[in-house]
Every structure is written in C-alpha cells, then in structure tokens.
Amino acid sequence: xxxxxxxxxxxxxxxxxxxxxxxxxxxxxxxxxxxxxxxxxxxxxxxxxxxxxxxxxxxxxxxxxxxxxxxxxxxxxxxxxxxxxxxxxxxxxxxxxxxxxxxxxxxxxxxxxxxxxxxxxxxxxxxxxxxxxxxxxxxxxxxxxxxxxxxxxxxxxxxxxxxxxxxxxxxxxxxxxxxxxxxxxxxxxxxxxxxxxxxxxxxxxxxxxxxxxxxxxx
Numbered sequence: 001x002x003x004x005x006x007x008x009x010x011x012x013x014x015x016x017x018x019x020x021x022x023x024x025x026x027x028x029x030x031x032x033x034x035x036x037x038x039x040x041x042x043x044x045x046x047x048x049x050x051x052x053x054x055x056x057x058x059x060x061x062x063x064x065x066x067x068x069x070x071x072x073x074x075x076x077x078x079x080x081x082x083x084x085x086x087x088x089x090x091x092x093x094x095x096x097x098x099x100x101x102x103x104x105x106x107x108x109x110x111x112x113x114x115x116x117x118x119x120x121x122x123x124x125x126x127x128x129x130x131x132x133x134x135x136x137x138x139x140x141x142x143x144x145x146x147x148x149x150x151x152x153x154x155x156x157x158x159x160x161x162x163x164x165x166x167x168x169x170x171x172x173x174x175x176x177x178x179x180x181x182x183x184x185x186x187x188x189x190x191x192x193x194x195x196x197x198x199x200x201x202x203x204x205x206x207x208x209x210x211x212x213x214x215x216x217x218x
Contacts, residue, residue: 018027018032020036021035057173058170068123068179073188074186074188075110076110076190079098080099081096081114082097095116096116101113104114122193123193127179128167140160141206144206151207156206163205171204181204182201182202
C-alpha cells in the first residue's frame with residue numbers, strides 16, 4: 001500500500017527541486033546530474049501561486065468549486081436557496097437565490113437573495129464557535145463512542161479544537177465535504193440564521209481527525 005496523497009504530500013512534491021534538475025544538500029540547492037522534468041518557467045508560476053495566503057487561494061478556487069451551502073440553505077418560507085452568479089468584467093459575484101423568488105419574482109420572499117461569501121462565512125464562523133462548546137464536545141464524544149469505544153471525551157475535544165486552526169489550510173472541496181458532513185440544514189431569516197448540526201457527523205469527523213484523515217499543508 002502506498003502513501004496517502006494529501007495536501008502535505010502535494011506541498012512536498014511541489015517543493016521538490018529535483019524536478020527542475022537540482023540537488024539539495026543541507027538546505028542549499030545545486031545543479032544536479034539528472035535532467036529536469038519540469039521547466040523553470042512552470043516551476044516559477046507554481047511557486048508564485050503558492051506565495052498567496054491560503055485564504056486568498058481558497059477564495060479564488062471557490063469560484064471553480066461547488067457552492068459550499070448547496071442543498072443546505074433554506075429561507076423563512078421553507079423554500080430552498082440555489083447558488084447562482086453574475087460577472088462584471090473579470091469579477092465573479094456569487095449569490096444564493098430563493099426558489100420562491102425564482103418562481104414568483106422579486107418581493108415574493110422577505111429574504112430573496114444573499115451574497116454567497118457572506119452567508120458562507122457566517123455559517124463557518126458558527127461552526128468554529130460550535131467546536132468549542134462543551135455540550136457539543138460531549139455530544140460528539142458520545143456519537144464517536146458508538147463506533148469506537150476507546151475514544152475519550154478529551155480525544156473528542158482535541159479533535160474538534162484542531163479543526164479550527166486547520167480550516168483555512170483545507171482545499172475548498174474538502175471544506176465543502178466537511179460542511180456537508182456536519183450541517184443538516186441552514187435556515188436564514190430576516191433576523192439572522194440558524195445552523196442545524198448533524199451530531200453523528202461531528203462524531204464521524206472527530207474519528208477522522210483522530211485517525212489523521214484531515215491534515216494541514218506542511
């Protein structure tokens with residue numbers, strides 16, 4: 001069985017100077033005796049991208065990945081919200097629009113359209129706060145123990161606390177997967193939003209964290 005290809009593995013690979021025909025000794029790189037398999041221009045372009053902050057890369061990649069709350073967001077009338085977007089020049093503007101508005105027009109729902117970035121950030125902020133709540137930690141522990149009885153409450157707490165600082169390092173697709181695992185439904189109204197969690201999802205995520213299934217980049 002080979003090594004799991006995760007984000008840490010990819011970062012090591014992308015920083016391996018052997019691919020551009022160099023050898024590294026004690027932190028210094030020298031011309032190697034082997035041929036390069038990647039040209040220097042490609043290497044430089046990749047590393048220019050890697051110089052961006054994880055948050056900026058995530059925002060740029062988000063436009064090319066499925067909407068974070070697709071299938072999870074509902075309005076005050078119970079109708080689902082669908083992701084959509086518009087372009088103005090080179091800029092992409094993402095939204096979630098109520099099915100009620102799509103069917104009956106503007107004004108048919110008190111919350112008809114919301115900016116995707118804002119509502120997604122609000123949901124993520126709530127999730128990150130939830131990871132620190134004692135009652136959620138206890139519920140996560142109980143759910144995790146149903147499948148692995150050797151997990152302690154301290155293990156569950158440590159797993160959830162690891163996810164908060166790790167979040168910005170995850171690929172957007174992995175963030176979307178975790179949200180789908182954790183969130184049953186997001187209800188938005190004129191007075192705010194309510195996030196319903198899947199307790200079983202929290203337990204499964206805790207087990208995955210403890211098993212090393214979710215890792216940050218090196």
